[in-house]
Amino acid sequence: MLRFLGKRLLQLIPTLLIISLLIFFVLDLMPGDPVQAYLGVGSEVSPERQEQIREELGLNEPLFVQYIYWLGRVLTGDLGRSQTYNSEVSDVIFGFIWNSFLLNVFALIFALLIAIPVGIKSAVKKYGLFDNFFTVFSLAGVSMPTFFFALILIFVFARNIEWIPLNGMRTSIMAVRGYDNLWQNITDVGAHMLLPVTVLTMTSLATLTRYTRNSVIEVINQDYIRTARSKGLTEKVVIYKHAFRNALLPLITILGMWVPSLFGGAILLETVFLWPGIGRVLLSGITGQDLSLVMATLVFYAVLRVVGNLLADVSYGLADPRVRVK
Amino acid sequence: MSEVKVEETVNAPRLKPEGPWKIAWKRFKKNKIAVVGGVSFLAIVLAVIIIPMIYTFNLWSGVEGVSTGQVIRETIFVDLRAHGFELANSEAPPSRENLLGTDRQGRDVMFRLFYGGRISMMVGVLSAFLTVTLGTLVGGVAGYYGGKIDGFLMRFAEIVQSIPFLPMMMVISAAMRWVPSDQTMLVVVFVVGILSWPGLSRVVRGQILSLREQEFMQATEILGISDTSRIVRHLLPNVLAYIIVSATLGMGGAILLEAGLSFLGLGVTPPMPSWGNMIQTARNSTVFQNYPWIWVPPGMMIMLTVISVNLLGEGLRDAFDPKEIR
Numbered sequence: 001m002l003r004f005l006g007k008r009l010l011q012l013i014p015t016l017l018i019i020s021l022l023i024f025f026v027l028d029l030m031p032g033d034p035v036q037a038y039l040g041v042g043s044e045v046s047p048e049r050q051e052q053i054r055e056e057l058g059l060n061e062p063l064f065v066q067y068i069y070w071l072g073r074v075l076t077g078d079l080g081r082s083q084t085y086n087s088e089v090s091d092v093i094f095g096f097i098w099n100s101f102l103l104n105v106f107a108l109i110f111a112l113l114i115a116i117p118v119g120i121k122s123a124v125k126k127y128g129l130f131d132n133f134f135t136v137f138s139l140a141g142v143s144m145p146t147f148f149f150a151l152i153l154i155f156v157f158a159r160n161i162e163w164i165p166l167n168g169m170r171t172s173i174m175a176v177r178g179y180d181n182l183w184q185n186i187t188d189v190g191a192h193m194l195l196p197v198t199v200l201t202m203t204s205l206a207t208l209t210r211y212t213r214n215s216v217i218e219v220i221n222q223d224y225i226r227t228a229r230s231k232g233l234t235e236k237v238v239i240y241k242h243a244f245r246n247a248l249l250p251l252i253t254i255l256g257m258w259v260p261s262l263f264g265g266a267i268l269l270e271t272v273f274l275w276p277g278i279g280r281v282l283l284s285g286i287t288g289q290d291l292s293l294v295m296a297t298l299v300f301y302a303v304l305r306v307v308g309n310l311l312a313d314v315s316y317g318l319a320d321p322r323v324r325v326k
Numbered sequence: 327m328s329e330v331k332v333e334e335t336v337n338a339p340r341l342k343p344e345g346p347w348k349i350a351w352k353r354f355k356k357n358k359i360a361v362v363g364g365v366s367f368l369a370i371v372l373a374v375i376i377i378p379m380i381y382t383f384n385l386w387s388g389v390e391g392v393s394t395g396q397v398i399r400e401t402i403f404v405d406l407r408a409h410g411f412e413l414a415n416s417e418a419p420p421s422r423e424n425l426l427g428t429d430r431q432g433r434d435v436m437f438r439l440f441y442g443g444r445i446s447m448m449v450g451v452l453s454a455f456l457t458v459t460l461g462t463l464v465g466g467v468a469g470y471y472g473g474k475i476d477g478f479l480m481r482f483a484e485i486v487q488s489i490p491f492l493p494m495m496m497v498i499s500a501a502m503r504w505v506p507s508d509q510t511m512l513v514v515v516f517v518v519g520i521l522s523w524p525g526l527s528r529v530v531r532g533q534i535l536s537l538r539e540q541e542f543m544q545a546t547e548i549l550g551i552s553d554t555s556r557i558v559r560h561l562l563p564n565v566l567a568y569i570i571v572s573a574t575l576g577m578g579g580a581i582l583l584e585a586g587l588s589f590l591g592l593g594v595t596p597p598m599p600s601w602g603n604m605i606q607t608a609r610n611s612t613v614f615q616n617y618p619w620i621w622v623p624p625g626m627m628i629m630l631t632v633i634s635v636n637l638l639g640e641g642l643r644d645a646f647d648p649k650e651i652r
Contacts, residue, residue, distance in 0.1 A: 027497060031503060123370055143629055147606060148629070151621070158615065253430065267493070286500045299489060305489075306488050309488065
């Protein structure tokens with residue numbers, strides 16, 4: 001297992017290098033002059049001085065050499081400076097990922113708590129009323145643009161229910177003045193989380209329910225389930241002890257992939273709810289032509305994705321002894 | 327004498343076995359939900375083609391100096407405010423003159439909804455086409471030639487798959503901001519296409535790898551049939567079912583992606599309408615709160631379209647799936 005893990009970890013390195021190189025090349029096509037960005041908006045500097053800065057920043061080198069410089073700086077922990085947030089890129093990223101994480105982790109917990117029982121029940125009574133209802137529900141869930149669902153929700157709540165905050169993460173007065181105590185802080189942020197977490201839960205619910213259902217159905221048709229039934233075990237034991245445990249395997253794989261993505265923000269939802277997460281950082285970086293910020297955020301997203309694939313493989317190996325033997 | 331006999335047996339009426347396409351079509355017809363999806367999809371396609379052609383009254387209502395009912399087609403795509411026109415009839419609620427009201431520029435929402443539908447559907451169709459072409463090409467070549475080519479191409483597919491999808495799309499779109507409004511749609515097609523082919527390429531490769539070992543392919547080799555003909559006439563028809571299903575489902579996905587990108591201002595840019603950028607107007611809080619007829623209908627249309635496409639796609643998948651016979 002350890003050797004397998006080590007091998008997979010080593011494989012990550014070239015993948016990430018190539019992806020970051022690709023990203024670097026694409027970013028070079030973005031509009032915006034890095035020198036102007038370095039100097040800040042509206043600063044008057046003579047063309048000679050600008051040229052000098054260009055030289056100092058290494059911008060006259062070929063693109064590939066610039067990439068090597070970038071890589072060298074990243075390896076020493078220097079991600080550059082963000083002019084939109086006016087601070088170090090690493091501080092910006094690590095400052096915002098926790099907000100994204102907060103939303104995603106609650107959404108995932110709720111989605112799992114609902115999806116697993118619903119999926120099992122749908123599978124046991126396949127094509128029953130309950131199953132059909134959730135089939136339609138999941139279909140609508142994957143076919144609706146999430147941001148549109150969010151907009152509708154805000155639109156309805158804005159007119160009817162006053163105590164639910166519609167966007168942002170904290171009540172602005174409280175955020176400026178500071179909270180009286182921890183409890184007030186928690187309830188304020190919690191209230192702001194209600195709508196975004198609802199939307200996120202609904203969207204992950206759609207896929208997770210289908211996934212659980214299909215994997216339970218697959219298991220129920222196996223011979224050992226028939227054996228368990230013919231031994232005279234109660235249906236409850238058969239389903240929850242024999243079937244569900246085996247049906248968990250594919251679910252674990254999906255979760256392995258999901259865990260790193262908890263840190264990546266849902267870009268569209270964060271935009272709709274004005275949630276200060278990493279997705280909003282990326283969007284404002286792109287609109288503000290903040291190249292070092294965008295570069296770092298994209299590479300961060302790539303790392304999440306690659307690590308997710310790795311975790312999926314590894315967790316599958318941990319859960320299924322048959323895979324481990326190989 | 328014996329020759330005549332052979333003729334007779336050949337020409338004798340016999341039961342012709344049904345081809346796989348016919349079986350699939352029969353099974354598809356039996357699946358009522360899938361047929362509903364297919365029919366409603368066709369209806370939407372016809373609507374976006376026909377309605378902009380016949381619905382031409384009051385496209386430009388309320389612009390001073392232009393009598394109501396005067397039709398100047400181009401104006402529906404132009405931001406009239408930017409051209410210094412005084413608008414008398416902007417943000418009008420739905421009425422008999424303007425069935426879905428007018429937007430901020432006094433343009434008829436109904437017309438823009440269906441014209442924008444053309445754009446969104448085109449994005450869906452063209453991106454699905456590009457994805458399928460790339461996926462089939464890469465998967466086909468990898469599976470057919472195997473060895474080093476296969477190793478290289480699949481490694482490449484894996485890397486493309488690890489690229490963070492939405493963030494990368496946002497960056498590429500941002501880098502292509504210089505494209506004029508009526509062509510931004512092609513940018514969306516391009517970004518969706520080049521990032522979403524790996525999934526299909528893996529499936530096609532897997533299928534072709536296993537088909538290659540079967541007897542009928544050995545026969546084509548012995549008969550000395552050319553490589554092109556072996557791929558196009560003997561291998562591709564066997565994976566066509568996968569390709570069709572993936573194209574259908576991919577189209578729904580691409581329509582959702584267009585909506586998302588345009589909502590962020592990184593997809594189809596106004597004044598050219600698309601469902602996504604019509605919803606984008608909801609990011610203005612006045613429009614969002616007071617003029618829902620501008621942004622709700624496009625969201626509903628997206629949902630309806632994607633649900634139809636998904637039903638159709640899933641119906642096709644079941645129809646082609648040999649496991650489902652029984």
